[in-house]
Amino acid sequence: xxxxxxxxxxxxxxxxxxxxxxxxxxxxxxxxxxxxxxxxxxxxxxxxxxxxxxxxxxxxxxxxxxxxxxxxxxxxxxxxxxxxxxxxxxxxxxxxxxxxxxxxxxxxxxxxxxxxxxxxxxxxxxxxxxxxxxxxxxxxxxxxxxxxxxxxxxxxxxxxxxxxxxxxxxxxxxxxxxxxxxxxxxxxxxxxxxxxxxxxxxxxxxxxxxxxxxxxxxxxxxxxxxxxxxxxxxxxxxxxxxxxxxxxxxxxxxxxxxxxxxxxxxxxxxxxxxxxxxxxxxxxxxxxxxxxxxxxxxxxxxxxxxxxxxxxxxxxxxxxxxxxxxxxxxxxxxxxxxxxxxxxxxxxxxxxxxxxxxxxxxxxxxxxxxxxxxxxxxxxxxxxxxxxxxxxxxxxxxxxxxxxxxxxxxxxxxxxxxxxxxxxxxxxxxxxxxxxxxxxxxxxxxxxxxxxxxxxxxxxxxxxxxxxxxxxxxxxxx
Ligand code: GAL
Numbered sequence: 001x002x003x004x005x006x007x008x009x010x011x012x013x014x015x016x017x018x019x020x021x022x023x024x025x026x027x028x029x030x031x032x033x034x035x036x037x038x039x040x041x042x043x044x045x046x047x048x049x050x051x052x053x054x055x056x057x058x059x060x061x062x063x064x065x066x067x068x069x070x071x072x073x074x075x076x077x078x079x080x081x082x083x084x085x086x087x088x089x090x091x092x093x094x095x096x097x098x099x100x101x102x103x104x105x106x107x108x109x110x111x112x113x114x115x116x117x118x119x120x121x122x123x124x125x126x127x128x129x130x131x132x133x134x135x136x137x138x139x140x141x142x143x144x145x146x147x148x149x150x151x152x153x154x155x156x157x158x159x160x161x162x163x164x165x166x167x168x169x170x171x172x173x174x175x176x177x178x179x180x181x182x183x184x185x186x187x188x189x190x191x192x193x194x195x196x197x198x199x200x201x202x203x204x205x206x207x208x209x210x211x212x213x214x215x216x217x218x219x220x221x222x223x224x225x226x227x228x229x230x231x232x233x234x235x236x237x238x239x240x241x242x243x244x245x246x247x248x249x250x251x252x253x254x255x256x257x258x259x260x261x262x263x264x265x266x267x268x269x270x271x272x273x274x275x276x277x278x279x280x281x282x283x284x285x286x287x288x289x290x291x292x293x294x295x296x297x298x299x300x301x302x303x304x305x306x307x308x309x310x311x312x313x314x315x316x317x318x319x320x321x322x323x324x325x326x327x328x329x330x331x332x333x334x335x336x337x338x339x340x341x342x343x344x345x346x347x348x349x350x351x352x353x354x355x356x357x358x359x360x361x362x363x364x365x366x367x368x369x370x371x372x373x374x375x376x377x378x379x380x381x382x383x384x385x386x387x388x389x390x391x392x393x394x395x396x397x398x399x400x401x402x403x404x405x406x407x408x409x410x411x412x413x414x415x416x417x418x419x420x421x422x423x424x425x426x427x428x429x430x431x432x433x434x435x436x437x438x439x440x441x442x443x444x445x446x447x448x449x450x451x452x453x454x455x456x457x458x459x460x461x462x463x464x465x466x467x468x469x470x471x472x473x474x475x476x477x478x
Pocket of ligand 1: 057117118175218219236237238239273456
C-alpha cells in the first residue's frame with residue numbers, strides 16, 4: 001500500500017501561493033467591459049487581459065499616433081533583470097502589452113542573475129532606428145555601466161550591444177536617463193547631473209556636455225520648455241521616496257540654477273521618484289506629464305505603482321502643487337483637467353462591510369478608519385455595479401493588503417497585493433477595479449502579513465515598521 005505523507009502547512013501554503021499566483025488577475029475581456037477614462041496615480045493598472053502593468057523606471061515615446069511605454073518588468077521575488085516591457089496606448093490611460101522589448105539574454109551582462117534598470121528609448125532621426133539605453137549591473141550593484149540596445153521596430157526585440165562608449169570606455173554610472181533636444185541631438189544623463197552628448201547614430205558618446213552638478217541626484221530627468229531646460233532628480237534613498245528637486249538652465253552645459261523641490265516639502269514627491277517627463281503638444285495646449293515610480297520592494301510586480309501628474313509652470317518655476325488622484329489629458333488638444341471621482345462611498349463602519357478577525361476602529365487626522373495587522377483579519381463587501389475602489393490612509397506602519405475581486409460564481413477576477421505604506425500619512429485611493437460588466441461582485445481585503453521593507457547595499461534598513469492594513473472607505477459605481 002502506498003502511503004501519502006500529509007502535506008505540511010508550509011507546503012500547503014506554498015502550494016496555495018503558487019495557485020494564487022497562477023490565477024492572479026484572470027479578468028476575461030467579457031468581464032472587463034469598459035475603458036479607463038483618466039490617469040489614476042498610485043494604483044495597480046491592468047492591461048486588457050487583467051494582468052498588472054509592470055513598466056518601471058520608464059519612458060514614453062510617440063510614434064504614428066501611438067504612445068509606447070517602456071519600463072522594467074518586475075517579479076515579486078527578486079530584483080534581477082527579467083526584461084524590459086513595451087506597452088502601447090492611444091490615450092495614455094489604456095495600455096496594451098506589446099511584448100518584452102528586451103528579454104533576458106542567454107548569458108553576459110544582461111543574462112541571468114543580473115540587474116537591468118531604467119530603460120529609455122529614443123528614435124534616431126537619421127537612421128530611424130530605435131535605440132534603448134539602460135543601467136546594467138550585478139544584483140549587489142557592483143558592476144554598473146550604461147548599456148544600449150537597438151531595433152528597427154519600435155516594440156523590439158532590441159538587440160543588446162553592451163556598453164555605450166566614450167573614448168572607448170564605458171560610463172560607469174548607475175541611475176541614468178536620456179534627453180532628445182528639439183534639434184534631434186541625443187543626450188545621456190547620469191546621476192549627479194552629468195550630461196553626455198551622443199554621436200549622430202546615438203551609439204556612442206562624443207562629448208561631456210555638462211559636469212556633475214551635485215552629489216546624489218539620482219533618476220535624472222530632463223526636459224525643455226521654450227528656451228529653458230529643467231533637470232529633475234532624487235536624493236539617494238534606495239527605493240524609498242524622497243523630496244525630488246530640480247535645476248534650470250538656458251544651456252545644457254549650464255550654469256544650472258538650483259530651484260528647490262518640485263512638490264511640497266515632506267510629501268516625498270507625492271510618494272514617488274521621478275523617471276521621465278513626457279511632453280504632449282496638442283492643438284490648444286502643451287502638457288508636461290511628470291512620470292514617477294512608487295516603488296514597493298519586494299513586491300515590485302504587484303504593488304509598485306505609477307504617479308503621473310501634470311506639471312504646473314509659473315514663469316520658469318515648476319511644481320506639482322496638489323496630488324491629483326485622477327486627471328484627464330486630451331492627447332489631441334493637449335489639455336489636462338482634474339477629474340472628480342464621483343462614486344458612491346461606503347464608510348469604513350458601514351454594516352455592509354463584513355469584518356472578520358481582529359480589527360480596531362480609530363481616527364487618523366480626522367479620518368475614521370478600521371485597522372488590523374492580525375494575520376487572519378479580512379473584510380468583504382458584496383455589491384452590484386461596474387467598478388469598485390478602495391481608499392486608505394497610507395501610513396508608516398502599514399503593509400500589504402491582499403485584494404480579491406470575485407464574480408457571483410466565485411470566479412476570481414483580480415487577486416492582487418496593494419501597498420498601504422508611506423512614510424508620510426495621506427488619504428489615498430490604492431485600488432480601483434477595471435470597468436466591469438454590470439453584475440454582482442464581492443471584494444475581499446485581507447491582511448497579507450507582509451510589508452515593504454528592505455536593506456540597501458550599505459545595509460541601511462528602509463520601509464514599513466508593521467503589517468497593518470487600513471480601511472477608510474470603499475467607492476463604487478453602479
Ligand atoms: C534607486 C534607483 C533605482 C534602483 C534603486 C535600488 O535609487 O533610482 O533605479 O536602482 O535605487 O536601490
